[in-house]
Amino acid sequence: MDALMPTYARLDLAFERGEGPYLFTTDGTRYLDFGTGIAVTALGHAHPKLVAVLAEQAGRLWHTSNLYRIGPQERLAARLVEHSFADRVFFCNSGAEASEGVIKTVRRFHYHHGNSERVEVIVTDGAFHGRTLAGLAAGGNEAHRAGFTPLASGFVRVPYGDLEATRAAVTDRTAAVFVEPLQGESGIVTAPQGYLAGLRSLCDEHGILLALDEVQTGVGRTGRFLACEWEEVSPDVAGLAKGLGSGFPIGAVLATERAAVGMVPGTHGSTFGGNFLASAVADAVVEEILSPGFLAGVEQAGARLRDGLERLQNQHPGVISEVRGRGLMLGMTAAVPAADLYARFREHRLLTVPAGGDTVRMLPPLNIEHAHVDETLAITEAVFRTFR
Ligand SMILES: *Cc1c(COP(=O)(O)O)cnc(C)c1O
Numbered sequence: 001m002d003a004l005m006p007t008y009a010r011l012d013l014a015f016e017r018g019e020g021p022y023l024f025t026t027d028g029t030r031y032l033d034f035g036t037g038i039a040v041t042a043l044g045h046a047h048p049k050l051v052a053v054l055a056e057q058a059g060r061l062w063h064t065s066n067l068y069r070i071g072p073q074e075r076l077a078a079r080l081v082e083h084s085f086a087d088r089v090f091f092c093n094s095g096a097e098a099s100e101g102v103i104k105t106v107r108r109f110h111y112h113h114g115n116s117e118r119v120e121v122i123v124t125d126g127a128f129h130g131r132t133l134a135g136l137a138a139g140g141n142e143a144h145r146a147g148f149t150p151l152a153s154g155f156v157r158v159p160y161g162d163l164e165a166t167r168a169a170v171t172d173r174t175a176a177v178f179v180e181p182l183q184g185e186s187g188i189v190t191a192p193q194g195y196l197a198g199l200r201s202l203c204d205e206h207g208i209l210l211a212l213d214e215v216q217t218g219v220g221r222t223g224r225f226l227a228c229e230w231e232e233v234s235p236d237v238a239g240l241a242k243g244l245g246s247g248f249p250i251g252a253v254l255a256t257e258r259a260a261v262g263m264v265p266g267t268h269g270s271t272f273g274g275n276f277l278a279s280a281v282a283d284a285v286v287e288e289i290l291s292p293g294f295l296a297g298v299e300q301a302g303a304r305l306r307d308g309l310e311r312l313q314n315q316h317p318g319v320i321s322e323v324r325g326r327g328l329m330l331g332m333t334a335a336v337p338a339a340d341l342y343a344r345f346r347e348h349r350l351l352t353v354p355a356g357g358d359t360v361r362m363l364p365p366l367n368i369e370h371a372h373v374d375e376t377l378a379i380t381e382a383v384f385r386t387f388r
Pocket of ligand 1: 093097214
């Protein structure tokens with residue numbers, strides 16, 4: 001590990017094989033993976049259909065660049081357009097790159113319309129939009145920024161979920177409001193009902209764009225294809241990534257035709273963006289997630305997990321104080337040190353993900369079966385009992 005730049009607080013734990021919701025270490029120990037590589041492996045490990053699609057594409061063609069047409073990329077874009085608010089899609093390789101693309105799209109929209117003073121993006125406390133210099137500037141985590149200034153400029157920050165503060169922050173320099181429908185990294189922070197709809201009206205009133213970061217919430221994670229569908233709100237632009245390739249790196253910027261108007265040839269690009277391998281896998285992922293009954297299954301599994309966690313919270317109020325989230329994007333607020341709770345889950349061979357605000361996240365594969373939820377709840381009960 002010495003050859004690696006030590007940017008991660010890596011555990012001394014290595015897996016060599018995965019199967020569905022399970023991971024196996026080099027010595028054969030089995031873990032239940034309710035972290036999915038931070039909301040990434042949406043269909044679990046070694047999904048037979050994805051393995052077949054990747055192997056087939058790998059034997060045919062990997063990469064040509066966006067100098068040429070890419071069939072699987074066109075198919076994936078058409079599928080995303082058919083099943084979302086979007087008319088146009090740009091492909092990239094990560095969530096941070098999706099955020100960059102979102103920010104560039106909203107600025108370029110106003111530039112196109114001759115309003116080049118409209119460059120400011122209203123962002124929120126606790127936001128996470130990735131680790132690029134613009135992502136750090138848009139994000140709400142001061143520690144992430146330390147030592148990396150000067151960052152990209154033109155971001156105005158307001159409290160998350162606060163419609164009135166957002167309204168007060170709009171000026172004739174505002175280009176867009178950019179928020180997560182449900183904040184992930186800062187600890188599964190939910191906004192009040194009506195927040196997104198309120199932002200939508202506010203943006204319409206002022207001729208500015210509503211941009212959503214659906215990198216974590218999107219592609220079925222909350223039980224809808226996009227989390228904004230819960231509020232029946234259509235953004236102008238949105239970023240996707242994490243679950244989109246179920247582990248194959250790919251991100252996307254979704255936009256309406258109106259919002260994408262400035263993104264003409266030469267304005268943006270990504271060498272690897274949407275190459276044959278990534279697009280073929282992501283197309284199979286999205287096809288699966290949009291297949292009949294799949295999202296209802298996410299909702300049902302999410303409800304079962306949430307009900308079970310709430311029952312355990314009532315029985316062990318000294319261990320967790322709250323359960324939050326939607327679908328299979330759930331967070332528990334630890335009433336004991338969150339790092340201890342996270343470690344004890346791992347000692348019981350259940351993988352979870354830490355988050356801000358003393359939160360431990362459960363982000364299982366979206367195709368989880370009820371038996372896996374019950375197995376997790378049994379482990380969770382055993383873990384909670386160790387705190388007595
Ligand atoms: C993870 C995440 C990102 C950054 O994604 P990377 O692929 O790590 O660059 C951006 N926004 C949100 C909401 C995320 O959860």
